[in-house]
Amino acid sequence: MIIDQISVFVENNPGRLADIAGILGKAGIDMRAMSIADTAKFGILRLIVDKPREALELLRAAECVVSVTPVLAVSIKDLPGSLAVVLRVLAEAGINVEYGYAFVSRKQGNAYVVIRVEDNRRAVECLAQNGIKVADGKEIYE
Amino acid sequence: MNRYQPEIECASEDRLRGLQSERLVRTVKHAYDNVAFYRRKMDEHKVKPADVKSMDDLPKLPFLCKDDLRDAYPYGFLAVPRSEVVRIQSTSGTTGKRVVAFYTQQDIDVWDECCARAIVAAGGGKDDVVHVCYGYGLFTGGPGLNGGSHKVGSMTLPMSSGNTERQIQFMCDLGSTILCCTPSYAAFLAEAILEQGMADRISLKAGIFGAEAWSEEMRRDIEDKLRIKAYDIYGLTEISGPGVSFECSEQTGMHINEDHFAAEIIDPATGETLPLGSKGELVFSCLSKAAFPLLRYRTRDICVLSRKACSCGRTLVKMSKLMGRSDDMLIIRGVNVFPSQIEAVLLKCGLPPNYQIIVDRVKYTDTFDVQVEMTPEMFSDTVRQVAARESELVSALRSMLGISPKVTLVTPRSIARSEGKAVRVVDKRTI
Numbered sequence A: 001m002i003i004d005q006i007s008v009f010v011e012n013n014p015g016r017l018a019d020i021a022g023i024l025g026k027a028g029i030d031m032r033a034m035s036i037a038d039t040a041k042f043g044i045l046r047l048i049v050d051k052p053r054e055a056l057e058l059l060r061a062a063e064c065v066v067s068v069t070p071v072l073a074v075s076i077k078d079l080p081g082s083l084a085v086v087l088r089v090l091a092e093a094g095i096n097v098e099y100g101y102a103f104v105s106r107k108q109g110n111a112y113v114v115i116r117v118e119d120n121r122r123a124v125e126c127l128a129q130n131g132i133k134v135a136d137g138k139e140i141y142e
Numbered sequence B: 001m002n003r004y005q006p007e008i009e010c011a012s013e014d015r016l017r018g019l020q021s022e023r024l025v026r027t028v029k030h031a032y033d034n035v036a037f038y039r040r041k042m043d044e045h046k047v048k049p050a051d052v053k054s055m056d057d058l059p060k061l062p063f064l065c066k067d068d069l070r071d072a073y074p075y076g077f078l079a080v081p082r083s084e085v086v087r088i089q090s091t092s093g094t095t096g097k098r099v100v101a102f103y104t105q106q107d108i109d110v111w112d113e114c115c116a117r118a119i120v121a122a123g124g125g126k127d128d129v130v131h132v133c134y135g136y137g138l139f140t141g142g143p144g145l146n147g148g149s150h151k152v153g154s155m156t157l158p159m160s161s162g163n164t165e166r167q168i169q170f171m172c173d174l175g176s177t178i179l180c181c182t183p184s185y186a187a188f189l190a191e192a193i194l195e196q197g198m199a200d201r202i203s204l205k206a207g208i209f210g211a212e213a214w215s216e217e218m219r220r221d222i223e224d225k226l227r228i229k230a231y232d233i234y235g236l237t238e239i240s241g242p243g244v245s246f247e248c249s250e251q252t253g254m255h256i257n258e259d260h261f262a263a264e265i266i267d268p269a270t271g272e273t274l275p276l277g278s279k280g281e282l283v284f285s286c287l288s289k290a291a292f293p294l295l296r297y298r299t300r301d302i303c304v305l306s307r308k309a310c311s312c313g314r315t316l317v318k319m320s321k322l323m324g325r326s327d328d329m330l331i332i333r334g335v336n337v338f339p340s341q342i343e344a345v346l347l348k349c350g351l352p353p354n355y356q357i358i359v360d361r362v363k364y365t366d367t368f369d370v371q372v373e374m375t376p377e378m379f380s381d382t383v384r385q386v387a388a389r390e391s392e393l394v395s396a397l398r399s400m401l402g403i404s405p406k407v408t409l410v411t412p413r414s415i416a417r418s419e420g421k422a423v424r425v426v427d428k429r430t431i
């Protein structure tokens, strides 16, 4: 239900992002989704990868500051308005979405939106009650 | 009561002053008669040995600085025949010529006595096992505490630095009670001891840590981890070595062995002698040295002297912890900033002291940037939290320094290091 997102501190300097992508690429780790939160002074790279444990160890060994954040991957129909439905359900339950980003899985032929909320369990419950499916790790990683 | 030479350490101010005056007169004459540099410098300043009759006349003498010693390398300041010299020590200068210091047997005895005072003040005695892991060799740390421990009659372990496994093993097997090393090595040892689960097998009660600046936070950290009382010690090779001053049980500054070393505080910019209690540059004059009798030597260390009565009963003047160096003090937008202040704030905020100060001047205004290496504790996946921690740090820095730096978080281990030491200050200003 809940999947692991790898969050990486990225200093605002050219090439840093390429370095990180290079480390993962060389080890054959596949990025399923990524997003960058960017401020004037630093960035936070958020990644969904097929092998989160390995990625974490590799990045730590490369002296990156990393953390693992439990997030939800909600499967949505690739149609206009489907993201709005998900967000409305959460908003009505008073669940605040810290951030989110979308990706499409070619293998599964599905679209997903990754969302970060305070209380994952409650969000899953609330989405399920409204017939919205949250992907499990297997579906995302494989 | 924890005093090695109470008759001196607790002497009345008058008696100490008298002793200092008598010794100063003798040392000035000795230096003038035997060191060409002093003869020339004093003649230039139109001061004769006969003009120095007591400590009141000390400000008449010219200053001496490290460059003078470098220029006179190796024998320029030697004031006795070489046949009288029994030891040479040297500073750890990384650039340019080193400074070499010379000692007669009597000079060594005085130095050892000063270190003995420090060991006794830390609770040391004949039954103690003094574990010295300062380096031995040209560096004064090892030889100084080693000699002091002999004077006290403690069992001395001349471990020298490095080989942490062996340090811990000897500490356990031989029952070391007093640890002497740099504070950073003490912190490292403490971590290693805890990691190996050896905390219950060590019998340390005190530590004497010096040769580098350290904060109160670091002291508490070492004290908690090793379950000891940690004492500061200060010294410099040019003046003798460790033991120029030492801390007592009150832990509020270091008593200067002023029967041998007269201390003054001066304004580093003007050279003017400042009254007791002022913050300024520490200057030492040797009062009893034969081989290397430096007078009015500018240490570049910034501190405050105090003669407030101390609960330990010693009357020796106390110097505060070092507040920086007059040569690395920065003036940013008119405010004095010492890198050590930034270090203290980082430690207080639970961050490792990995930082770099970058100062520049844009349109006639100083820019003040502090780069801090990101840590897992400070990091979060949300921008909001990282930004909040960053602004906490900025306000802690502002309240310490009186001006606001721009803080930039950078990748761990990305701050430039030269010869293993991080470069703390980059001043790009051209005025």
Ligand SMILES: [Zn+2]
Binding pocket: B248, B249, B250, B255, B310, B311, B312, B313, B314
């Ligand atoms: Zn005291």
